[in-house]
Amino acid sequence: MVIDLQAARPPATFPKGGVHPKEWKDRTAGLAIEKIPPPPRVCLFLKQHVGAGCEVAVKKAPVSPPHDNLLFSRHPGRIYQQLVDRKATVRIGDLIGSTGNHLGAALHASLGGRVEGVVDALHPMTGKAPAVVISGDPEAVAPAYGFEDWRRFPRRELLDRIRRAGVVGLGGAGFPTHSKLDIDPQVALDTLIINGSECEPYLSCDHRIMVEHAAEVIEGAKIILTILGIRACVIGVEDNKPDAIDILERTIDDHRAENDFRIAVQPLRVKYPQGSADQIIQSVTGRVRPSGQRSSSIGVIVQNVYTTKSIYDAVVQSKPFYERVVTVSGQGIARPANLLVPIGIHLADIVAYLGGTTDALAKVVIGGPMMGFAVSSLDVPITKTTAGVLFLTRDEIDAQDYGPCIRCGFCLDACPMGLEPNMIGIYVEAGRGAEAAQFGLVDDCFECGSCAYVCPAKRPLVQFIRLARIQIREAERKKEKQK
């Protein structure tokens, strides 16, 4: 069956909940991706993905002969291969961290220069975390990557190339992509959804990827389909990006005769959180993921559009994931842009390149305004999952004090998962957060912030939900101990 691409597809959406924040995308949506010059130094966190943190030294099987170029350290009975050492010289794309056989993603140098060591650096989410610091060498030359025909690689090789490139899910969570795609062939899959909804306000990096790299996105989708052993793929794009929808459809059309993949673009209505996995699956297929199960249980795999492009780079070009496009926006930055930056670049270097911040700057957010993290310093490096850096002014943010819950029920209508954020907040305030488990937040809440967005009392409902989660975990631990 061939999907008729000429047929008009009405925009789809999910039925329950959701909000419509002001988009602010026109500030950057039309700006072409711009490559930043190499910064003086980068700071690469050993853990920028779901799973184990990277080790800068990895255990080697004793049978393999040591490689001369690398430094070695011996431990009783084991040989460790030191990936980086203080003052070692690295080139862009060199492996500098590995998680071995644990769940995780490899880490590569994003700057050519000298390794200064491993330090505790400011982390946008966790406070401080260990990171490799590299200071740049102005003489360093950027590597060149060739092209290979991926169609001759077996499935295992495709997965291996993704693993070696350290690709993680760029939709937010940072789950290692090779692990996600390495699905038991027994699982019955039928549809791959490429998530190009980019529902967070301000952000436009996925938009630019679709417009400027449509061919790579489509090829990437075909690689994923080959790995999964299925043929149907739907690219979901919010209909505030008509140029992306148009160019993707034309690209699919150009290559349609080549093979029997069935790839189509599905416009989606602009509604936050359209890009959440559960919501986009429902919008595109009408299916609902059962609580506590993976989307593969209903035959669907969702992959972010930028991850898909990175898979193409990893497989076809053997290019490690060491740089990414970041949307820099907000009224607080002199010049908004879609910047191609090395992973680990500090916000201060981005700010300097874009001409500084404005006087009205009130908040710096890493990520989108709905789910991103506010930081108190520009000395913070970006990570693999940083899609945006927002410099927001007093007018753009909401900094009002919160009041008591007036039981308006707005959050009940806004919650896409059918939870009761109002009650969770009231329970937490009453010191009974552990009892809030009855409202289903443990499995279902993904902290999209729709509840807090609509709350007229400006209650920090996401914060209450996180506190409830901590209290639920503590209560469970206590129960375990008593047993």
Added chain:
Amino acid sequence: MTRTDLVVSVSPHVKQRVTTATIMWTVAACLTPPLILSVFIFGVQTLLITLVSVGACVATEAVSQKALGRPVQVRDGSAVITGLLLAFVIPPGVPWWTPVTGAVMAIFVTKALMGGLGFNIFNPALIGRAFLVATYPVMMTTAWLEPLRDAAVFKHVGPGVDAVSTATPLHVLKHYGMSAFIEKFGSLSTVYADFFFGLRPGCIGETSVLLLLIGGFVLIYKRYISWHIPTAVLASVGLLTWIFGGDTLFTGNPLLAVLSGGVILGAFFMATDYVTSPSQKAGQLIFGAGIGALTVLIRLKGGYPEGICYAILLMNPLTPALDQWFRPKRFSAGAP
């Protein structure tokens, strides 16, 4: 290098503009046209009574928040609404000081002692009215005024108010029947028009169906309230009056039942109070239907000609139970 000038807080970092105060002041604005009309229908003293009621409520709110060690937040407009609604359910011929004790009862006892905004079980304004009916039973049930058709708004200022008092349509209907009703208020067709615009004896703010409906529709249009509770109240009052309100079954007059008394005011502005009504749609429909049923029961079988006030007060404490019984449908409930 931490910058102290940067705000750090948990996501989301953007929020919609509507605040608690926006909602409260919008409701207050929606209640203003009926108030202005009542000045022209019952005289300028209604404005004085309303100002006393609002003033007493705001003052009580400020004093009780101070006394209970809470931040004073009278600017959120919540006490202003209580003051307006309390005045709206008082007859227009009472002395100007009448609402004061009701205001203290409404704000201090019903709201502040229960934990403040968001924690009261009963609708404060209606508790205030119920308290006033118990305290000044004669005045609260007889100080009705004939509508002024000549805009002589200063007619009832000063002494001699008792001389002009009259009876409400529901009172006439209940105690003297339809023939007496038509004798006093005219044929049904003129009654419908008069009552719709507010030209009838009644409480200060309850008479103008037209202006109350406009205000109610503004709140629904702005999504501050949903249509479920008002529709359920009106439907159940109309339906049950039609079935049981006549001399035989199915001969009652539903239109008259909705146009007279305080059903419109109660359905759109009192039964929809966030705190004392359920937040789930199914619960709201049952809540509204229950109010309608109790209203008709009190009107037809009870001692009072009008029952909306007590009907709402009786349904208010069911709110937590209705919210427990009708939980939102979880997303994963639609899973295979």
